[in-house]
Amino acid sequence: MVRIYVLFNLVLIVSSMLAFLNKFKKSIPLAAGFVNLVVANVIYWSQLSGEAVLWNSFGVKLILDNISRDFLLMNSIVFLASTIVAVKKEKPSVFFFLLALFLPSCNLMFLSCDMFNIYVLLELTTLVVFLLASFGGKTNQVWSALKYMVLGTAGMNLYLLGVGMIFARSRTFELPTLVDVIPAVLVISGLLVKAGVFLFSMWLPDLHSSVESELSALLSGVGIKTAVYAILRFSPSLGKTVDVVVLFGVVSAIAGVVFALNERNYKRILAYHTLSQVGFVLSAPAVGSFYALAHGVFKSWLFLNAEELPVKDSKKLSREKLPFLVWLAVVLPCLTICGLPFTIGATAKHMVFSQLTSWQKIFMYGAAVGTVISFSKFLFLRPTFKMMRPVNPLVHILLGFYCFFPPLVLSVKGTEVFKSLIVLGVGALIYFILKNRTKPLPRRLENLEDSLTIYVLLIAVCFLVVIVRG
Amino acid sequence: MHSLEAIMVATTLIGFLGVVLRRNFLMKIISLDVMSTGVISFYVAIASQTGNSPPIVTAMAVSYAHPVPQAVIVTAIVIGFATLTLSLTYTMLVVKKTSTLDSRRVEERVNW
Numbered sequence: 001m002v003r004i005y006v007l008f009n010l011v012l013i014v015s016s017m018l019a020f021l022n023k024f025k026k027s028i029p030l031a032a033g034f035v036n037l038v039v040a041n042v043i044y045w046s047q048l049s050g051e052a053v054l055w056n057s058f059g060v061k062l063i064l065d066n067i068s069r070d071f072l073l074m075n076s077i078v079f080l081a082s083t084i085v086a087v088k089k090e091k092p093s094v095f096f097f098l099l100a101l102f103l104p105s106c107n108l109m110f111l112s113c114d115m116f117n118i119y120v121l122l123e124l125t126t127l128v129v130f131l132l133a134s135f136g137g138k139t140n141q142v143w144s145a146l147k148y149m150v151l152g153t154a155g156m157n158l159y160l161l162g163v164g165m166i167f168a169r170s171r172t173f174e175l176p177t178l179v180d181v182i183p184a185v186l187v188i189s190g191l192l193v194k195a196g197v198f199l200f201s202m203w204l205p206d207l208h209s210s211v212e213s214e215l216s217a218l219l220s221g222v223g224i225k226t227a228v229y230a231i232l233r234f235s236p237s238l239g240k241t242v243d244v245v246v247l248f249g250v251v252s253a254i255a256g257v258v259f260a261l262n263e264r265n266y267k268r269i270l271a272y273h274t275l276s277q278v279g280f281v282l283s284a285p286a287v288g289s290f291y292a293l294a295h296g297v298f299k300s301w302l303f304l305n306a307e308e309l310p311v312k313d314s315k316k317l318s319r320e321k322l323p324f325l326v327w328l329a330v331v332l333p334c335l336t337i338c339g340l341p342f343t344i345g346a347t348a349k350h351m352v353f354s355q356l357t358s359w360q361k362i363f364m365y366g367a368a369v370g371t372v373i374s375f376s377k378f379l380f381l382r383p384t385f386k387m388m389r390p391v392n393p394l395v396h397i398l399l400g401f402y403c404f405f406p407p408l409v410l411s412v413k414g415t416e417v418f419k420s421l422i423v424l425g426v427g428a429l430i431y432f433i434l435k436n437r438t439k440p441l442p443r444r445l446e447n448l449e450d451s452l453t454i455y456v457l458l459i460a461v462c463f464l465v466v467i468v469r470g
Numbered sequence: 471m472h473s474l475e476a477i478m479v480a481t482t483l484i485g486f487l488g489v490v491l492r493r494n495f496l497m498k499i500i501s502l503d504v505m506s507t508g509v510i511s512f513y514v515a516i517a518s519q520t521g522n523s524p525p526i527v528t529a530m531a532v533s534y535a536h537p538v539p540q541a542v543i544v545t546a547i548v549i550g551f552a553t554l555t556l557s558l559t560y561t562m563l564v565v566k567k568t569s570t571l572d573s574r575r576v577e578e579r580v581n582w
Binding site for chain 1 (some may be wrong): 489493495498546556567577
C-alpha cells in the first residue's frame, strides 16, 4: 500500500516539471491538488495503513498509520484551497513548479518514520518554503525568509548531531526506544525551531504575515506541520524528555494568545495564533495529530479570508460593514478556531483536553478563552444584507465542508458542548472589558539577533528541565 | 566518546556560537557552513568507530568502517550546499536594498 502511494507521489514530483511549460503552468498544480484530495480522502476514510521497510538498511522505514492519515488529509485540503487562490494570480511558471513540488514533498514527509528520512524531507520542504516565500522579492519577505533559513538550518544541524549520537550507540536510524539526555535535547530543540513554538520560532510572525495570503495559508497550514509531525513521531520514544515538548507547548499556547490579543494587523494576529495553536497540538502529543488536521483547515481558511477583507487593520475593520456571504465566510472559521460545538475545532479541543493533567488544563483553558477574546474582534463584525459573492467561493465551500463535516465533528458529548459554550461566553465577555485597552506588544523577540540568543538560553532550559525531571 | 568525535562536536558548537554571536549576516552564513562541516565530520568519525578499512571485503582487512553514516551524510552535504548558495544569493538581494550587512541594522531598515 505504502509503495503504491510513494509511487503516486513520485509521479506528482515528475508531473510538477510540466509546470515549466507555460501552457500547463496553472492546470498542473490544480490537477495535482484535486487528484491528491481524492486519494487522501480514500486513504483517510477507508483507514488504509501499511509499512515499507527498506531491505536490510538500518531502520529506514515509511509508515502509513493514523498520525500520517490526519496529516495527509490536512495537506491535501490546504494545498487545494491555496492553489485555487494562487492560480488566479499571474506568476512565472517557476512559482507554479515550486507550488506543485510542495505537495508531494510534504506527502512524503508525512509518511517518513525514521530519523534520517525525517531530516531529508524536512530540509526539502524548508527549501521549497524558502523559495516560495521569497518569491515576491520584497525586502521584508526575503529577509524574513532568510531569518527562517538561518534559524532552521542551525536547528537542523543540532538535530543531525543528536541523530548521529543516537546512531553511534544503536547503529540504526529507527526511531529509538529510549534516548540519552544529550541527544534527546539536541533532537527536540532542533525540531522545535521549525515547528512554530513561541520563543523558539519567532521568525514565524514576520514570515507568515509578510507573504501573500495563499502562501501564508500553505505555510501556516502545512509548512510548520512537517516539524510538528516529526515531534509527534519522536514523542513516544523520548521518555521523560517529552515533558520539554509539553511544557513549551503550554507556554506557547498562552504567550501566542497574549501577543495576538494585542495585535491589530489581521495577518499578524493569525500568525501569533499559529504559535498558540501549535502549543495546543504539542501539549498532548498522543492525540495531537487530529488537532493538527483541524488547525490546518481553519487556519488556512482564516488566512485566505485576508483576500476578502477590505482593510487589514482590526480597528478600521470594526467600522466596516461586510456583505452577508463574506461576513459568513469570515465569522465561521473564527468560531471554529474558538471551539464552537459541532465544528472540527471543538472535536479537536475535546480530544486534546481529555489527555491533559490538571495543572495543564487550567493553563490551556486560559489559552482557549484567550483565543475567543482575540477573535471576538472579528466575531462582532456587522453584516449588511447586500448580496455580493465572495472572491473565492470555491475555497469557502471546500474548507467549510471540512470544518462542519458530520463524521469529523459529532463525537463531542453533552457536557463538553456546555463547557465550550462557557469558554465562548467568558471570552466574549472579557473582550468587551478589554476592548479599547490593547496595543501591539514590542517585536523585539522577533529580531534575528535576539531570537538566536534566546535559542541558546532555551537549549540550556531544555537541559535543565530534563535533568530536574529525570 | 572518542576524542575525534569530541573535536567534531566542538567544531559544530563553535560554528553555532558564530551564528549566535557574529552580527555580520555573511559571517552568520559562513558559521552555518562551519557548523554543518562539523556535523558531517562527526558522521565520518562515527563511521570509523568500527574500523578503518573501506567496507569492501578484502583478505587483508581486519575491521571495516561502517558504510551507512557516510552514505547518508552525502545527502546532508548536498542540502548544506543548497542552503548555503540560496541564502548567499538572497543575502545579495537584501544587501542591495538595505546597503548594510549588520543584521540589527538590516532589521531596522526592513521594518522602518
